[in-house]
Amino acid sequence: MELDHFLRDPQSRRRFFRMTGVGVAGASAVLLGACSDDTKNPVRLGPDESDQADVEILNGLLDLEFMAIAAYKAGAPKLGGERLGIVKVFLEQEQAHADGLSGSIEELDGKPNRAKSDYDFPVLRTEADVLRFALDLENTAIAAYIDALPKFSEKKLRSTAASIITNEAEHASVLLDALGREPVPAAFVTGKAA
Amino acid sequence: MAFVAITDGAASTAEVAAFERDRRELLRRGFGLGGTALVASSIPLLWSVRSAFAEAGGDGDAPILAKAINLERVTVVAYDSLIGGELLSPSVRRVLRRFRAHEQEHAATLTRSLTSLGGTPPAPPEGPADVDQVVEGLRDVRSQEDALSFLIELETAAVAAYFDAQAKLSEPKLLQTSASIMANEGQHLVVLRRRAGRDPLPNAFETGEQ
Numbered sequence: 001m002e003l004d005h006f007l008r009d010p011q012s013r014r015r016f017f018r019m020t021g022v023g024v025a026g027a028s029a030v031l032l033g034a035c036s037d038d039t040k041n042p043v044r045l046g047p048d049e050s051d052q053a054d055v056e057i058l059n060g061l062l063d064l065e066f067m068a069i070a071a072y073k074a075g076a077p078k079l080g081g082e083r084l085g086i087v088k089v090f091l092e093q094e095q096a097h098a099d100g101l102s103g104s105i106e107e108l109d110g111k112p113n114r115a116k117s118d119y120d121f122p123v124l125r126t127e128a129d130v131l132r133f134a135l136d137l138e139n140t141a142i143a144a145y146i147d148a149l150p151k152f153s154e155k156k157l158r159s160t161a162a163s164i165i166t167n168e169a170e171h172a173s174v175l176l177d178a179l180g181r182e183p184v185p186a187a188f189v190t191g192k193a194a
Numbered sequence: 195m196a197f198v199a200i201t202d203g204a205a206s207t208a209e210v211a212a213f214e215r216d217r218r219e220l221l222r223r224g225f226g227l228g229g230t231a232l233v234a235s236s237i238p239l240l241w242s243v244r245s246a247f248a249e250a251g252g253d254g255d256a257p258i259l260a261k262a263i264n265l266e267r268v269t270v271v272a273y274d275s276l277i278g279g280e281l282l283s284p285s286v287r288r289v290l291r292r293f294r295a296h297e298q299e300h301a302a303t304l305t306r307s308l309t310s311l312g313g314t315p316p317a318p319p320e321g322p323a324d325v326d327q328v329v330e331g332l333r334d335v336r337s338q339e340d341a342l343s344f345l346i347e348l349e350t351a352a353v354a355a356y357f358d359a360q361a362k363l364s365e366p367k368l369l370q371t372s373a374s375i376m377a378n379e380g381q382h383l384v385v386l387r388r389r390a391g392r393d394p395l396p397n398a399f400e401t402g403e404q
Contacts, residue, residue, distance in 0.1 A: 089395050096398035146373055150366030158360040159401075162373045166353060166400035169377035173384045174394060183385055184292065187299035189377035 003129050006122040017194040050153035055110030057148045064141045065098040066115035075130035135175040141168045142191025256313035264316045266301035275322045276341045293382050300375045342390040352379045354402020
């Protein structure tokens with residue numbers, strides 16, 4: 001798939017994220033219960049159900065981190081100089097997020113998802129293509145984490161998710177700057193829904 | 195690192211002491227405000243900001259919002275003070291004006307949220323002296339380098355406060371709004387760190403620790 005088509009066509013983006021197994025909002029019954037926005041009548045989950053719901057949310061986010069790691073590895077050969085150095089830092093930080101998510105899932109007695117062996121990424125021909133695709137993935141991750149925040153039962157997971165959102169927003173800022181765009185375009189960072 | 199190992203704002207005395215030791219060591223080695231003598235009372239900035247948010251807990255989201263509004267307004271005052279001075283290059287002044295506008299937007303949105311909860315916004319800060327509530331040292335800024343270092347301290351304190359707020363807020367939309375503000379403060383940090391010649395991405399988990 002051509003990158004321009006991918007970036008401009010919402011259906012292509014949705015199909016891509018669904019096909020690659022990224023489904024933070026896709027949910028089991030227990031997760032949908034935890035997702036209720038009705039704060040006046042919140043769904044009460046038992047400890048085991050709460051942990052299970054947190055594990056499902058964390059695994060959805062872990063899928064996104066694995067995808068970002070694969071994307072940066074795939075895009076790195078197109079980059080040189082300072083931009084390659086930047087992407088290496090991004091790669092290390094995404095790996096740190098994935099390790100942290102996996103650790104949290106295990107602490108909740110869950111089984112972390114594994115990285116997929118192959119991702120059907122759009123065609124990335126140039127350095128700018130890599131940066132634009134990376135920016136789209138970072139923005140998708142930001143939106144997914146923000147969507148997940150109120151769904152966590154464990155409050156400390158929210159704080160840590162917010163610390164990852166902030167790091168992904170920092171990546172987005174660096175990528176925007178590398179693309180010659182305003183690095184801090186808005187007062188509220190909300191990302192881009194998959 | 196496991197997620198659940200990250201502690202919130204109710205930091206233990208030992209952790210705060212360790213944090214202060216680290217900062218004192220950095221200062222001793224000359225990493226303080228661009229080499230300017232940094233007043234000793236600036237050292238425990240995270241402790242003071244985090245204590246404020248920790249004390250705000252226990253009575254719903256409104257007290258936390260009030261603290262956040264005060265933090266944003268104080269940050270606007272700090273930006274105003276530096277933008278109005280003679281220390282900045284035109285390009286840095288332009289960047290700071292933009293960031294100042296973001297802080298103003300945060301304060302306005304948080305104020306609307308607090309009002310919708312039936313709360314009363316705090317009294318606005320009276321001037322630069324009120325910035326000391328968050329980070330002391332604004333009066334010691336003597337150069338653009340000092341200004342950038344001071345703002346890095348201030349934005350870092352804001353990130354720390356919003357990081358802690360995540361474990362204290364209960365309204366879903368407020369959780370999301372505070373995270374989107376925290377992320378914006380992180381983006382400010384990227385630009386400020388670069389302008390100051392520092393590593394723009396020092397932390398995979400941006401918690402407000404330095």
